[in-house]
Amino acid sequence: MKKLLVIGFVCPEPNSSAAGTRMLQIIGLFQKQGCEVTFASAAQDSDFMVDLSKFGIHKVAIKLNDSSFDEFVKAMQPNVVLFDRFMIEEQFGWRVIENCPNAVRILDTEDLHCLRIARQKAFNQNRPFSINDLLVEDVAKREIASILRCDLTLMISEFEMDLLQTVFKIDFSLLFYLPILLDGFEASFEKKLPSFEEREGFVFIGNFLHEPNWNAVQYLKEAIWPKILQKLPNATLKIYGAYPSQKVLQLHQPKTNFFIMGRAEDAQEVVQQSKVVLAPLRFGAGIKGKLLEAMQTGTPSVTTTIGAESMQGDLPWNGYVSDAVEDFVDAAVQLYTDKSIWLTSQQYGFSILNKRYQKDLFEGVFVERLHHLLSAIEEYRRNNFYGALLQHHTLASTKYMSKWIEAKNK
Incomplete structure (x- = not known):
């Protein structure tokens, strides 16, 4: 052997x-x-x-x-x-x-x-x-x-x-x-996922020992979430991630529907119950596990060029890719409120999984x-x-x- x-x-x-x-x-x-x-x-x-x-x-x-x-x-x-x-x-x-x-x-x-x-x-x-x-x-x-x-x-x-x-x-x-x-995505699994109506809230998830994740959360808190909240005052954003430091925990602000949740016991379950994943990564490398996880759970995402880099090939993204704050906010609101766009984005994610990440390939x-x-x-x-x-x-x-x-x- x-x-x-x-x-x-x-x-x-x-x-x-x-x-x-x-x-x-x-x-x-x-x-x-x-x-x-x-x-x-x-x-x-x-x-x-x-x-x-x-x-x-x-x-x-x-x-x-x-x-x-x-x-x-x-x-x-x-x-x-x-x-x-x-x-x-x-x-x-x-x-x-x-x-x-x-x-x-x-x-x-x-x-x-x-x-x-x-x-x-x-x-x-x-x-x-x-x-x-x-x-x-x-x-x-x-x-x-x-x-x-x-x-x-x-x-x-x-x-x-x-x-x-x-x-x-x-x-x-x-x-x-x-x-x-990843194993190939089967159509039967889609039927087991929560529907558009059954989901609520935005979510970010990422290990806080990784500097791009910490920076993205600061960016969300300071520049992006206040603008989303103006347009969707009842929406929530939950931040999950392993190894949150004290400076991460200090961003917890229920009054603005911004919640620091700490480590997720079941990351897929958390993302699956959310309506949209937000990942405004401003630097980094590699492909992003959090965005693959979004696709696996049928959850559309809004990310940046860095976030989506090398992940989709020539296929449409599982949501929107935007580097400007205003465009990022508009994309997040549109995905959150428009069921037709949300469902189309979900299908794009399934297509990316099957054509680019199947183990058999x-x-x-x-x-x-x-x-x-x-x-x-x-x-x-x-x-x-x-x-x-x-x-x-x-x-x-x-x-x-x-x-x-x-x-x-x-």
């Missing part, structure tokens, strides 16, 4: 973020191929992490900058190692190369961190984002180096795949488009690519000279920095 080692940034929390859901989906693809899966992480356990043993996954605690990992991975000898985000590859990639040189190394980006960070910096400086911002971003240098060192990088966004190829000249053979995977192609890597890894790596070059210099720098930290800690 083949062995997969996943080295996690954190333990998956599928009820807290789309990242947790995606990680379990990727692991599931390997398990269907008969892989034995071990999940290792240096992160502390959380109260909301999933019980991996229920999925047949062995969980192991590891340490940063500690040679005990070398002994662990050498004894395990995995066939495939999956790094959860580039920071994890930086920490453990060189150790995997030294102790398991034949293991296929796969990076899961979740989203392109350098893009999200560069956009946020441009936003904070009150100026438009430019591709040149990426070229001077230190995180970009680290993230691109990590992508080049790995045999394959999983990308959640087609826009980001194109960006890597055009801006950073990454070869297509090193990238694989794998969005969040990607599962077979991914397995085929994986088998090819496993059978011809030496030939594959010969064609990635820059990856070999970066590995050489990593082993001469990151390795000794880590060993120095380990010695210092002792």
